[in-house]
Amino acid sequence: MKVVVIGGVAAGMSAAARLRRLDEKAEIVVLERGGYVSFANCGLPYHLGGVIEERADLLLHTPDSLARRFALDVRVRNEVLSVDREGQLVRVRDLADGRVYEESWDRLVLAPGARPVVPPVPGIERAHTLRDIEDLDGILAALAGGARTAVVIGGGFIGVEAAENLRHRGLATTLVEATPQVLPPLDPEMAQPVAAELRAHHVDLRLGTRAVRVLPREVELADGDRVPADLVLLAVGVRPETELAVTAGLELGPHGGIRVDGALRTSDPRILAVGDAAEKTHAHGGGTRLIPLANLANRHGRIAADTLAGRTVTAVPAQGTAIVQVFGLTAAATGRAEKELRREDRPYRTLHLHGGSHAGYYPGAAPLSLKLLFDPQSLRILGAQAVGSDGVDKRIDVLATAMAAGLPVTALADLELAYAPPYGSAKDPVNLLGYLADNLLTGTTPTVQWDAGDGGHGGHGLPVDVRTKAEHERGHLPGSVHIPLDELRDRIGELPADRPLTVYCQGGQRAHTAVRLLRNLGLDAVNLDGGWLTWSAGTAAAAA
Amino acid sequence: MKVVVIGGVAAGMSAAARLRRLDEKAEIVVLERGGYVSFANCGLPYHLGGVIEERADLLLHTPDSLARRFALDVRVRNEVLSVDREGQLVRVRDLADGRVYEESWDRLVLAPGARPVVPPVPGIERAHTLRDIEDLDGILAALAGGARTAVVIGGGFIGVEAAENLRHRGLATTLVEATPQVLPPLDPEMAQPVAAELRAHHVDLRLGTRAVRVLPREVELADGDRVPADLVLLAVGVRPETELAVTAGLELGPHGGIRVDGALRTSDPRILAVGDAAEKTHAHGGGTRLIPLANLANRHGRIAADTLAGRTVTAVPAQGTAIVQVFGLTAAATGRAEKELRREDRPYRTLHLHGGSHAGYYPGAAPLSLKLLFDPQSLRILGAQAVGSDGVDKRIDVLATAMAAGLPVTALADLELAYAPPYGSAKDPVNLLGYLADNLLTGTTPTVQWDAGDGGHGGHGLPVDVRTKAEHERGHLPGSVHIPLDELRDRIGELPADRPLTVYCQGGQRAHTAVRLLRNLGLDAVNLDGGWLTWSAGTAAAAA
Structure with a gap:
């Protein structure tokens, strides 16, 4: 069996290495358009910031080391131009010398990844992206060339990591995000502390606005502001690399990624697809999604190898767990x-x-x-x-x-x-x-949300603050009655018996005790879920 | 309803506070023999070592603060002498003045905890234990009195924590454990790094021996050695406090703890038992166990309150998760x-x-x-x-x-x-x-254990070390053939085709690749599970 793997980073290389372990006889060719395979792309932002000091630490394997260990024929700077399904061939260009050649396959694994989305903004061609070692080297060259200011366009996970690391490098950094919050997978009240942390570390955070023009040393925003930008870094998301799949006539899914079944076979069962280019079945959601995460890429690479080796393995629906450090x-x-x-x-x-x-x-x-x-x-x-x-x-x-x-x-x-x-x-x-x-x-302690959602309480009742005097004075809901929890039994007469009460403390625990006391005595009290901390974060986020 | 709770620390106080939240009208009396309630007993060793600087930080609540917040009648230094089930009374001695009185109850919660096991060793009465604030104060007084050397008897979780903290205080510390390993819930090869860490921090670790005599400034061990001991700390385990339950005629379980059902009722359904004194149904084991852990005590205290309030809640079988810091x-x-x-x-x-x-x-x-x-x-x-x-x-x-x-x-x-x-x-x-x-x-990579157990391989085959030369030279299995993984394809002829091979690397991952290569080529190879690290730790532990 001869297997050609297109793409030599997380998903593709996991598939190739696992397949070798399952089958010593298979001929395995890995074709990678870029100059590097098996590099730590999740580590790129941290080398930018100097946290990972050695660039070499990002290069986990070389074509040589993979040949020695796994007998893989790994070819970097070899770009696949097209897939011929009938002839079971790929046409490849060796970028070193421009030569175009054909490579035959019995089975094909598509792991081409995703490419950065580039919005149609004048001057955007000056912007760097941060997907591979070549991107990294380009940014490092700009930094070495004396860049002092940076604009990061996009406040998702990569944009936030990039902004932090540019600050570590000492650049005056602006982060521009079109929606009113950073980290879109989070809800606004949970993203709010992240925004505060970015600002506390002197990232000039611009929410709810967009870059409309990239100028030679500045970026112009939709609100008319111009922010200094020796360096522009673009991180507004990625889209799957599907050109090869499309021209080969493979089916795409509803989100524009390659459609695969549970065994990671495309609509042509001889061709598998894994990693960021393929759509994933989504847990609890029904349907599929694009989930460009490294752990799924690695896991699915392994499953693809099992499928190729004739094993029956099924990818479980994905839930998309993600994490980010922000200072x-x-x-x-x-x-x-x-x-x-x-x-x-x-x-x-x-x-x-x-x-x-x-x-x-x-x-x-x-x-x-x-x-x-x-x-x-x-x-x-x-x-x-x-x-x-x-x-x-x-x-x-x-x-x-x-x-x-x-x-x-x-x-x-x-x-x-x-x-x-x-x-x-x-x-x-x-x-x-x-x-x-x-x-x-159990109805023991009903709650109401900071935005008065889902509590079935018809919005907020009279706010009752059961925190200490000092906490109350540092900030409270408008119109609050203030009775510290430990005085509540004695001062219950100060509360109206005929109005719904929304009780709160700092985080919700003392208010729970207070709500139980009040409800046990017949009052209509609910707990403001997450207390002052959630309410104030959500309210600040809504005002952004 | 009048509820008397015997014991005012984790389980008892959780039950009392939850019950108050469920029932504002219940009369709740908490009787605690010691001088403190709701203290952080898991924090005691850390105050000993000065890690938790303020003794007051261990005192989470006082009888006064509990009265204010939860309307609880909390009486410290009130010792329950007996339980009268027929009369629904408890006889109590107020240790402040020696007065004995009776307290009636409709429901009773037994949460008396556990007491340290004291082995019958001459002189042991000089040893301190570390279960409560009074114990802590006794040890602190000894330290203030100039203790320079310490012997901790018992190498379980508490003994190890105590030894670490005595080292933090600068005492020359000996840790004596009767079995051949520290931390009995771990298997020997996993406990071995902990023993090494203790020794690296100058704890004089004596495994497989016992204290046979406590002398005025020394402890004599079974092997005849005498180790210096200005301070002796006893931590060989605890046994449930069941005297009240026994004299009241309540049933005990097979391990000597109070028998309870899933709702935490004893054999008298008006009396509940929670915390270290009660046996827990054990997950995956069948039967019950003594599991003196704080999280179960708190959880079961809450369930007991729910039971008292007429709710149907069942304690799930316990699996006993435990953790310890060792330097x-x-x-x-x-x-x-x-x-x-x-x-x-x-x-x-x-x-x-x-x-x-x-x-x-x-x-x-x-x-x-x-x-x-x-x-x-x-x-x-x-x-x-x-x-x-x-x-x-x-x-x-x-x-x-x-x-x-x-x-x-x-x-x-x-x-x-x-x-x-x-x-x-x-x-x-x-x-x-x-x-x-x-x-x-799937039989992809069979394994054999460091002690040649459970691999179905009939003991170890010829050891094949696939690590680098440098790793091999730092230590290897006796009689190993050494072929680095990346040379294995070329040098496979050096291996005997007719002998079972036990392949190993440092931790198991490279050996997995090697085993697959060898098995794909028809050799009888298995992976030494956990590699050199597990084998050397297990072997060292077995030699202890």
């Missing part, structure tokens, strides 16, 4: 965001929780904010988001696992997570999400 | 250990994996070792262990969640864990465990 913060998400569920008019319930990375009495405990979305009928977790300076990755991984396993949200209360003071709390924030869900579902 | 290392475990499964003659398969805390090309990546045990029929995860300096808690939490959810071990390959270079790898170590399981179960 001292970490933000992460898995599954569906509330804005998507709302758009689809799908029933869901929301939980916000503010806890600590570990026991508060042990040094270094840091605030951690979680959001969870679940289906009120099946109780299955639909999505989760987390922001904080420590322990974010752990909680998202646990929630992603619970979600993949189909655990009901209430089962989070019972998870036995590792507890010693440096690592967690006897009641971990993930456990507390289970408690919140239980309190919500 | 720069973290060790953690969940579920069953191999030694238990072996003792029970239960079928299982073992996986060892050595990976990194995050992507190797990003600064700060640290080695991480994982062990997984699973049922070869159901594929369910039976237990997991992890040791490393970073990311241990995250992986154990993910594995504990997968285990609780009943995921098959092969599903670990598909978990979408958050990946960006500072946090993980595109193929997380947890994903790789799924790959290992798949390779084992």
Whole structure:
């Protein structure tokens, strides 16, 4: 069997190496248009910032090392021009000498990846992108040439990583994002602390505006502002590389990626497609999606090799877990965001929780904010988001696992997570999400959301602040009655008995105790989910 | 309804506070023998070492603050002498003035905890224990009195934490453990790095010996040695406080704890028991166990309150997740250990994996070792262990969640864990465990264990080291043939075709590639699971 793999980074190289382990006899040719294979593309922004000091550390393998270890015929700077399905050939141009040749195949693996989206903005050809080593080298050359100012266009995960790393390099950096928030996979109230962190580190963050013109040393924005830009970095997303698939007559999916089945076969069963170019079946969503993430690329590369070797393996639906470091913060998400569920008019319930990375009495405990979305009928977790300076990755991984396993949200209360003071709390924030869900579902403590959604409460009632005097004075909901929790039993007569009450504290826990007290005494009280922290973040985000 | 809670720390106080939230009218009396309630007992060792600087930080609540917030009648230094079930009374001694009084109850919650086991060793009365604030104050007084040397008796989680913290205080510290390893919930090859870490930090570790006599400034060991001991700290385990339950005629379970049902009712349904004094139904084990862990105590306290309030809530079987910091290392475990499964003659398969805390090309990546045990029929995860300096808690939490959810071990390959270079790898170590399981179960790469167990290979074959020359020279299995992986294709003729081969590398990954190559060419090769790292750790542990 002769297998040609088009694309030699994450998905393609995973497929090639696994296939070799399964079949010593197969002839395996890897054709890579760029100059490098198996490089760490997720590490590119960090070399830009000097965090990863050595460029060589990004190059995990060379064609030579792959030939030695896996007997692969790896050809860099060899661009596939077309796929001939009838003749079972690919036409290839060797970019070193321009020679065009044909290579035959019995099976073909398409792993060409995705290319950056380039918006039709005058002057945009000056902008750099950051997808491969060549892109990186171009930016490093611009930095070496004395660039002092930068504009990053696009506030998604890559744009935010790039902005942070340009700041590490000392550049005056502007980040421009067309929507009103950074990190689109997050909901606005969860993205708000990230925006604040960027600004605290002197990134000039411009939300809700677009670059309309790239000038020689500036970028002009839709609001008329011009921001200095020795360097322009474009990170508004990627689109799948499907030219070869299209001209070969392979089917595409509804989002413009290559359509594959569970075994990663395209509409021609001799041809497989993996990585960013292929659409993925989406968990909890029905249908497919483009999910350009490295872990799925690697996983699917392996599955494609199993398929080629005659094994029966099926890709499970993808939920799309992503994480990003933003200076001292970490933000992460898995599954569906509330804005998507709302758009689809799908029933869901929301939980916000503010806890600590570990026991508060042990040094270094840091605030951690979680959001969870679940289906009120099946109780299955639909999505989760987390922001904080420590322990974010752990909680998202646990929630992603619970979600993949189909655990009901209430089962989070019972998870036995590792507890010693440096690592967690006897009641971990993930456990507390289970408690919140239980309190919500049993009607013990109804909640209302910061934007007055989904509480069935018809908007907010009279706000009752049960925090301390000092907390109240630092900021509170307009029109709040202020009664500290520990005085509530004695001062309950100060509250109107005939009005719905929206009780809040800093993060929701004290308000839960207050709501129970009030409801036990017959008052119509609900908890403002996530308390002051969520309300103030959401309100600030909505004003952006 | 009047509820008396006996014991005011984790389980008892969780029950009391939750019950108040569910029922504003209930009369709730908490009787605590000690001088403090709601203290952070998991934090005690860290105040000893000065890591938690303020003693006050350990005191999360006072009787006054609990009265204010939850309208609880909390009485410290009030010892319950007996339970009268017929009269629905408890007899109580107020330790402040010696007065004995009776308190009536409609429902009773037993949360008396556990007390340290004290072995019958002459002079042992000089030893301190570390269960409560009074114990802590006693040790602090000894330290203030000039103690320079310490012996910790017992190498379990608390003993190891205590030894570390006494070193932080500058004491010359000896740790004595009767079994041949520290941290009994771990298997020996996983505990070995912890022993090495203790010794590297100048803890004089004495394994496989016991204290036979406590002298005025020394401790005499079974091997005749005398070790200096201004301070003696006893941490050989705890046993449930069951005197009240026994004299009241309540049933005990097979391990001597109070027997409870899923709703945490004792054999008298008006009396509930929670926390370390009660036996827990054990996951995957059948039967019950004593599992003195804080997260279960808190969780069960809440469930007891729900039961008292007339709700139907059931405690799920416990799997016992535990974690400990040991200087720069973290060790953690969940579920069953191999030694238990072996003792029970239960079928299982073992996986060892050595990976990194995050992507190797990003600064700060640290080695991480994982062990997984699973049922070869159901594929369910039976237990997991992890040791490393970073990311241990995250992986154990993910594995504990997968285990609780009943995921098959092969599903670990598909978990979408958050990946960006500072946090993980595109193929997380947890994903790789799924790959290992798949390779084992499909017969792709059979393995043999370091102690030649469970591989079905009849002991070890000819050891073949496929590491580099430098690695080989630093240490290898006796009688190894050495052929670096990248030379194996060319030098395969050097291997005997008629002998079973046990291939190994440092951690198992290169050997997997080598085994596939050899098996594809018809040789009888298996992978030494966990490679040199596991074999050398296990061998060193067996020699201890």
